[in-house]
Amino acid sequence: ETGVTQSPTHLIKTRGQQVTLRCSSQSGHNTVSWYQQALGQGPQFIFQYYREEENGRGNFPPRFSGLQFPNYSSELNVNALELDDSALYLCASSLDGLAFFGQGTRLTVV
């Protein structure tokens, strides 16, 4: 049990739609990161938030955006969904360099 929970666990969306994925981190973990994991690959960094401010971003287009809230929860928003956005989306909170991951949200875009 990592203390990081994600919702929903599975989601099916149509191309062009928008989606919001949610993550609840452990209390006191003020850094949260989001990763995209395509089938058969390692997770790829999307962005990171520290104290509600974005402080790092990977090679993802602006239609991927996020928010972090004071209660240690966060959101990943994806606009104008594309078929290639189908993946497992992972949220991670960290403390002292140790990352704790949630169980992920499996997004399927049809």
Next chain:
Amino acid sequence: KQEVTQIPAALSVPEGENLVLNCSFTDSAIYNLQWFRQDPGKGLTSLLLIQSSQREQTSGRLNASLDKSSGRSTLYIAASQPGDSATYLCAVHRGYGNKLVFGAGTILRVKS
């Protein structure tokens, strides 16, 4: 640009064998290295964290070593069990404000 490579990509062994999973990285300026386990369709479970100043970490049947100068880490699993079957991922971290960079993983199958 940091790149992480894991060898082998897949491994199938009989129960009881000792085995070694390899991870290499191109940039030795890392803050720490973390090994994870991932069951199919699930999230990542942290196995071991090695700080850049450390050489190894042990947890039960697992031992991970780190050689920063050569850009290598190994995960040693003793007396493998069918329950060890999973994908094992290594990731390097450059420190505060930076991301984890993952390898593609090693898919392990332990046969009973």
